[in-house]
Each structure stands twice: as C-alpha cells, then as structure tokens.
Amino acid sequence: MSGAESAPIRLGTRGSALALAQSQRVADSIAARTGQPVELVPITTHGDTSTASLASMGGVGVFVAAVREALLAGDCDVVVHSLKDLPTTPHDGLVVAAMPKRADARDALVSRDAVTLDLLPDGAKVGTGSPRRRAQLRRRRPALQIVDLRGNVDTRIGRVLGDKEGVDADLDAVVLAAAGLERIGREDVITEHLGIDGWPTAPGQGALAVETRADARGPLRSALKSMDHHATRVAVDSERAVLRLLEAGCSAPLGAHAFIDGGMLFLSARVYSPETGERVSSAHALYLEDTKTPAEDAAARVVEDLLKQGAAELAPLGGTP
Template identity: 55%
Template sequence: MAMIRVGTRGSALAMTQTTTVAERVSELAGSSYELVRVRTEGDILKGSLSQIGGTGVFVAALRDAVLEGRCDLAVHSLKDLPTLPADGLTVAAVPGREDVRDALCARDGLTLATLPDGARVGTGSPRRAAQLRAARPGIEVVDIRGNVDTRLGRVAGLVSGAPGDLDGVVLAAAGLRRLGREEAITELIDPAVMLPAPGQGALAVECREGEAAPGVREALASYDHAPTRLAVTAERAVLRRLEAGCSAPIGALAHLRGDELALEAVVCSLDGRSILRLTRSAPAADVDAAAQLGHALADELLAAGAAVIAPLTS
C-alpha cells in the first residue's frame, strides 16, 4: 500500500497530535506514513484570534493541501474546525477524546480561588476570558498569543529565562497532557466553573470525500470513536445554530449518560457580567439526533436572550 501523507501544522502540539494519529492509522491500515508540514495563516498573522479571523485560520491551508492532493489526510484540533463542512472533504475519524477541561497554570501553585485580587492571567480565548472574569471579577485578564511553551513562559517562575510577566495562564488540559506538560498545571478547572469550547480535547481527521485508499478507509472507520463523535456533534451544532464563530464566548460540553446524550452550553458577555447556561438531553440515537439536540439547545439559548448577551455573528 502507498505511503499515507498526513498534513499538519508545524507547532510542537500539532506535530505531537498528528504523529499519534498517523502512527495509529498507518498501523490499522498496514502502511507507512510521512508528515507534511503546512504553514497556516494562524501561524503567520499576529493579533488576537478575533482580529485575524477566528480559529478557522488554522485549518484553511491544511484543507487546501488535502484538496490539492499534497496530503491524503489532515489532522486538526476539532475546536479549530469551522462548523460548516468544507466542499470535497469529510471528517473521516474522530478519535477518542482527551481531557476536556481547561487548566490553570499559575505561579507558586496558585488556583483560581487563591489568586490574589489584581493577579494577571493570560488567555487568547474570549470564552475563557469571560468565564474567568465571571469566576474571579478581581483579576486582570490579559490577551495573549503563542504556542504552549511561549504561553507558559509568561508565567512567573515557570520557565527559566522567560519573561514571567503574568501570574497565570489558562490552556487546554488536553494540549498540556499531549505535550507532557502536566507538571505546569496548578488546577484543572471544573466545567461547572469554566465550560470548555465545543470539541475541546478532540481531534478530527479529514480526507477527500470518497478518495481514501480502501485500507485507509477501513482504518479511519475503525479509529473513529462513536461516543466522542456524538458528543462533539452536539456541541458543534450549538455553535452552528447560533451562527457563532469558534472564537465567540460560548462553551458547550456533551456526554453520554446511559442511553441519553446530555448537553450543556453557556453564552457569556465578554466582560463576564452576564452568563446564560442551559442543559438539555435526548436519546443518543445517532449523529443526526446529536445535531438536533445541539440545535434545540441553541434555540433555547436564543429564546432566553443569547444574542443580546454575546456577539454571535461569526
């Protein structure tokens, strides 16, 4: 079987995630693989995610590489994928999910509760920023960009020789775990306090519709994790119905509870002063039912005033 070419961004986290996926898919397919590095707009442009076009800027170039035949597969952090599918591409596998939670990495072992008033905490996510402000109105939230190690270097005392100009940063626990940076975590933030981004902790493997080699198709099908796909389908359906971009101050988390899929979502004002949080469940029949659950919860959020609370237009 021909070598499988797997597209990836060049960051340490992207390379780690893609290598894990490529190794498993090639093992299942009985083939070898090579990684193809693709530079995306998100890797080039500076400024906040909302200024440069949201997290979709991290995937467009990868999708083009697959569509143009330079790669057979592309691996994305699922929370970076726009909710609308790309013409000619399909998400062929959603592997089992990592930790969904956000993580605080702070100086001196501090937690959200023990950070002093006036503490400076960095994040590049409007969702995290809003929920941080709601949980701890007395802290200062600082907008930051950069890879995981760059962000950790902003925390006083965490990285030798780094700026250390912040008291803490909030990052996805999944990325820290995949990079082996768990020791930097001082608190795994309970979703009751900070609901994660739709799809957080999950990966997506995209390929051209109907063009994967037979062995690769079967490998991707067996690699797909049904409970994770159901959960992220419901979460992302909330975003899609709200017509909100990936950088909107919206969190969503779904999980299987017996034969039911339970979904919770939050919409926040950017200043954290207004928060609307609702839950809904439905039989976990299939991905269509999961999407319908997400749409129904989004409709409830809109009826309760979500569009007044948060900037929802993507």
Template identity: 50%
Template sequence: MIKLGTRRSALATAQAALVADALRNLGHEVDLVPIVTTGDVNRAPLEQIGGTGVFVSALRDALLAGEIDIAVHSLKDLPTAPVDGLTLGAIPVREDPRDVLVARDGLTLGELQTGALVGTGSPRRVAQLEALGLGLELTGIRGNVDTRIAMVADGKVDAVVLARAGLARLGRLAEITETLDPIQMLPAPGQGALGIECRSDDTAVLAALAPLDDPGTRAAVTAERQLLATLEAGCTAPVGALAEVVDGEDGPELWLRGALGEDGGGVRRLSANGSVDDPAAVGRALANELLEQT
C-alpha cells in the first residue's frame, strides 16, 4: 500500500487522484491521506507567512516522519532548495502552463476598461500586468479556485487571473474568457507540472514512480526552477519562466524564456537555449544574464 499525502483543497485532491489512478493502473494499491498545511488555514498574504512553501512543509514533515510515502505538489509551490532525505521521484507530463483570465461578460484582457479591477495574489502577475500598460487596477486576493471565480460572479472584481492547469484538472475550462499568451504573461516556474516527492532511500516507491516520470517535462521545469534559484528569489518573487523542448539543428534542445520584475516597475525579459541534457545550466545562464542587466 502506497500512502499518498495531499492537501484537502479541491484542486489538491483532484491532482492527488490523478496520481493515485495512474499508480493503480500500474497495479499498486494507493490510500489518500489528507494533510492540513499552514497555507490552508492562514489567509494572510503569502509573502507575510513565508511564501508558497507554506503549502508543502506539512506534507514534507509527514513524509520524513513516515506517515505517508509520497506527496503530490503543484510544482510551482515547491521551494527550489532541496530537503535532505527527500527527492522528486516523478514529474509527470505537464498540463498547459499558461495563465488565463476569467472575466465578467466574457471579456478578454484587452476588452477590460481602464480602471477595471483585476484580482490576483501573485507579484509575478502584477508585475507583468502593470508592464502591459492597460491601466488596470490590481487587487490582492487569496483563496481556492471557487472563491476566486465567485468574486467575479459576485461583482467584487471584474476579472481574476488563474493558472489554466488548475481549471483543467477541475473540469472548469469553460469558465475561461481568455488564455494569456506567454508573450504577455510568462507563467510561474514549474506552473502546470506536478511534483511527486518521496523519501530518497525508499527504493520500492521510487521504482513505482519511475513510469510516471516524463523526461521532457522534467528538463523544462528543472531549467525554470534553476533560473528561480539562481536569482535567489522566493516563490512569491516577480519571476516568470517557461521552458520547452524544441527541435534544433542538431536534435532536441531546450528553449527557456525568463521575466523578472524590476523595482519601480517594468519587466526585464530574455531567452536562452541549450542542451536538454543539462537543463540546470540553461536556467543558470539565463538568470545570470538577467542579473547582469540590473
């Protein structure tokens, strides 16, 4: 029996169920174990309570204590610093990593009037939205997908910005009014990907997880997360990144785009390409280029 730890939210439970079903299809028995995290019970802004790492610390504690065998994380919520004794046993095929708009009256970003109130709790999204110069009024919000979309339906805000992957996993794609092009809005590093974490010395669980791992997704998110780590930015910092495996002249290569919000406004954007076999080097190089332009 594999004990799978998950947060109690609808999205976390849906993501855990996807992994559980995949493992069951491989012949494993799986039991879901709900875990309450600090981020679930504290509604203060993330930057005040320790960043998005507050969603994973309780799961990691349960892993290290042997209470669960694996934990399923939204990879964008997982801090880049490694934890002794834990490893990412699998990173499955990624969902669409882009951000989306859910707006009143089916409006797109360009159709929102100057002064329209847009809700997001992400400094990354705020920096990139402000850089578009659309004259939108941005307000910080937190809560699950239902809570955020309800704010639009109730008229509290004109629109909210969310991750498309979460809506896809909840079966709510029909509520999207616009999928944002990465040229406008680069996603968070790791957005759309799941990280399945386990104990580093648990060879049986590592073997069970191996078939779920997607090398292309792992390469892409490794580059993105290395960019974030090299910038020495926490997960709530205004950093966007998106890597893709593309066909190069000599075979597959990794293409990485990065965005960094600047003090006083504006967003610095650069891209780089490199070897799929060393994605961390691609992320590190692009981060250093971004830092050189400060």
C-alpha cells in the first residue's frame, strides 16, 4: 500500500459530544469501506462559542459555516452535518455525497419525575431553543412557561435532572431530538416520544449529511456512494424542498415529515404561528415511478396548499434557507 493510500482520511467535526458521536459513526463506516484509517479533526464554530440566541445569529446554519470553510480550505476531506442544521441552498464546490439511513425523526420530552407533556402542571417550565417547538408547546399546552434554551445536549438535560458539573436543575422539562439522545447513549432520560402525526419535526431531523468537495474522487467517494440510503435521501429532499420553496430559514416554525411506502412518497408539512401556535397543514402523496423529480413535485404541491391557506401571513418564513 502506498503512502497516499494509507494516509488517514480527515473528517472535520464540531467538538460537541453529539457531533463527535455521529461523526465517529460515519468515520467507522468510511474506514470499513475504504480500508483506510479515518481521523476526526475538531473544528470550532461561531455557534459553539457565542452566547447569543440562534435567531440572533441567523439560525442553526451558524454551526455549518466554519466546518464547510475547513473542508474547502483542505483542512479535512469530509464533514458530517445534522441535516436539520444544513441550509437548503447548495454550496459552491461542495456536494452532499451521502445520506446514511435515517434515525428516529421524533422529538422527545425529558422531564423531572418522568411526567409526560400532557401531565405537566400548569406553569411548569419547559426549555427549548426552537421556534417550532415553542409554537407546538403553546398550541398543546398554553399554560406552560416556555424558557429559551441553549447549550449542548448534556447541558440541556442537566437543566432538568441536574448533573455532576453543577448545572442547576431549574426546568421541569426540555424537548430534544430523539436521534441526538440515542447517538450519545442517553435514551435512558427520555420520558416520552412525541408522535410525528401530532408533532411534526424539523425537515431532515434524524438524518445526517456527509459532505465532500465536489472534485473528491477515489475510495472516499466510492465509500460515500455505497453509504447513501436512497429512501432517506428522497424523503429528506422533499422535506427540505418545502423549506426552500417557502423561502424559510432553518429555524422557521415549520415541521415536515416524509416517508416512502409501497412505491409512494408521502409528505406532510405544518406551519405554526410562533405567538399563538395557530397552524396550517398540508399532505400529499405520489407514486415515485410517475415522476423523475418526486421530492420536488411533492413539495411543490404541499407548499402551494400551505400558501393558499395563509402560511406566509401566519409565520415569519424569511431567513437563510
């Protein structure tokens, strides 16, 4: 084996426990397919160091920019994103080369004393940094106190359950992505999974995007091609197309979910008022074999329906798509 063939593949990642966990899974898969070692290259982003809210920083895309810059600069060969954090606008010089099979797309409630959402007492403090989750909480439980929340997953859990690092347990519950809890081995803290039908989650939630430079070739590109899960890509592409066609930012108060069954793509989406939780919904299905662009076609139908129902007036949809 030549030096070039044995050189480690460098995978750029944020330094949070969740980012490291999901990046290591992808690294192990790449190593198994290429026979080459894969090393993680930690990258600090503005979103990791800022104390400002996500909205004031321009949404969750702030976690993506520095990682992409490192990839374009040649500091790493491949990067992994949580797809719900990835802007829908393609980035010049980069390509999402793989979307591995999606994990659990649901949100999960972590509460003190294992109290479910519907049984939390009026006035209970529930933490979230997501406009969508805030709107959903306001609609389902208007008497709760909703507290803006930042920090990594362990910090958020600590705000409810306390931890050895001295985080004050000042909240009664938090809402987090179930997939993130699973990836860091914290499923044990989940009180309740919130069903997709009544609680749609962010477009792409539970899925990962493995991104490389567009000119990447050789074993790495081949490995990523074999990791790509077609059903996940079509479903997630349709969800994210809803965001793009609505010209909505990643942090818009919008939930969407798609899946494939029996040769059909099913897509539903819901837009919320962040103040009241009022909502409009749409759902459509189509046969995959009837169109060359099923994700785009399904999303176009859903978006047309949402706009006819007043989605643009109901919620602020502008932002970095």
